[in-house]
Amino acid sequence: MKLLIDENLSHRLVARLDDLYPGSQHVRDIGMTGDSDALIWETAGADGFTIVSKDTDFYQRAVLFGPPPQVIWLRLGNGPISDAERLLRDHHSRIKAFARADETALLALPD
16 A cells, blocks of 8 residues: 655655555655645545545545545644654554555544
8 A cells, every 4th residue: 555645744754654655655756745635636546545644634525525545634733753653653454454445535543
């Protein structure tokens, strides 16, 4: 499973999580910084990414439109990159199960 990290999270997460989520990208690295949520949504769905974001925008899209793409909503305040990394590492098996459930649109972490 490959993640598309939203711009509200550090681009450094891609390298830090490569052992668990190879092929992941940050929106910055694919030239989508500042692009609309609709375009990011469309790109993620077409390219097989799961979106990871702290914003409610993609949460709302997941509820409204359903998958693809799937969305992992990190319910974190402002904090160090290690907080987001820890969530994505600690819940890796749960995230893998979520990815296999094609009809499930949203995973909120922590729950």
